[in-house]
Amino acid sequence: MKKIFIAVISISLLVIGCKTENGTSKSTSVETNNNSETEKTSSVDDGSGDAICLLDKLSVRETPSGKGKWITSMSLGEKVYFTGEKYIDSVSKKDYFKVKLIDGKEGWSRAPFLAVNGKVGVMVKNASVYKRPDLLTKTENEFSPMDIIAVIGNQDDWIQVKGKRTTGKYIEEVWVKSNNISDKSVDIATAKYASIAMTKPTMTERIKALQEIVENSDFSESIFINLINEKIKDYESKNVPVDVQDVKVEE
Structure with missing residues (x-):
């Protein structure tokens, strides 16, 4: 009987030792160093x-x-x-x-x-900006087609994004409707190269750079090809060379 009593006490102590403060089981490892015990715990999430x-x-x-x-x-x-x-x-x-x-x-x-922890995306059309996922919080700002952003959250049919608008000055964290965004790699890449092309110093250089995108078969499936073609036509209409016959030469 004495042996059974001792065994019961030992098992009880073992169970208690494996309980946390809230009564749930927890596995720990103990290191002994100069008769002192140090409990190893998992590291805190660093947000990586x-x-x-x-x-x-x-x-x-x-x-x-x-x-x-x-x-x-x-x-x-x-x-x-x-x-x-x-x-x-x-x-x-x-x-x-x-x-x-x-x-x-x-x-x-x-x-x-x-x-x-964001995911890259690109605006496919003009998108109204909202302060919160609520139609009553609409602002006067909007994203433009081919604006590249990061999606950092969602709620129902709303998407929270972080990024800079073409017409904006700073990085913003705002909300837009989810149907305004594409996460396809071909659309993101096409938008990226088109934005570079449209910053070329002259109209002629911009037209050439955009035509290279349209003619590249890797980008042929992008939703932005028609938009880029329209932009090329717009640049060409503004890139009319000066008629030398209309220039007066000073003698």
């Missing part, structure tokens, strides 16, 4: 994960500072990995995130221009 670059040619630097050694740059819409490491410059008060690129390069970039 995939991130979307929201600014074309965003710099990646060796140190979290505007004066840090330049390593490379990222492209608008590019997906990178956020390591979870953050830093606030004590002088400029600017936030930095440490990122890892697909080719293995690592460095620091400005936090406001990254959307952690």
Whole structure:
């Protein structure tokens, strides 16, 4: 009987030792060091994960500072990995995130221009901007077709996005209707190259760059091909060469 009593007590102590404060089971490992016991616990979530670059040619630097050694740059819409490491410059008060690129390069970039845990998308038409997922919060702003953004949340038929509007000055976090966005890689890529083409210094260069996109079979399935063709016609109408016969030559 005494042996049975001791066995029961031992089992009870073992069960109690495997309970957490809320009564649920928990597995722990204990290390003994100089007769002291240290319980190992899982690390706190540091927020690491995939991130979307929201600014074309965003710099990646060796140190979290505007004066840090330049390593490379990222492209608008590019997906990178956020390591979870953050830093606030004590002088400029600017936030930095440490990122890892697909080719293995690592460095620091400005936090406001990254959307952690976001998914890249592109606007397919003019899209009204809302402060919240409610029709009563409509603003006077809107996104334009081919604006590349990051999707950071959703609610019913609403999508929360982070990005810069063509007509805007800053990165914004706002809401739009979900039917305004495409997540197809061909649409995102076409929009990216078209935006570069439309920043060329002369009309002739813009027309040539846009025609190269239209003629590239890799982009033929994009929803933006017709829009680009319309843009080419618009540029051509504005690119009428000066008639030399109408120019008065000073003698």
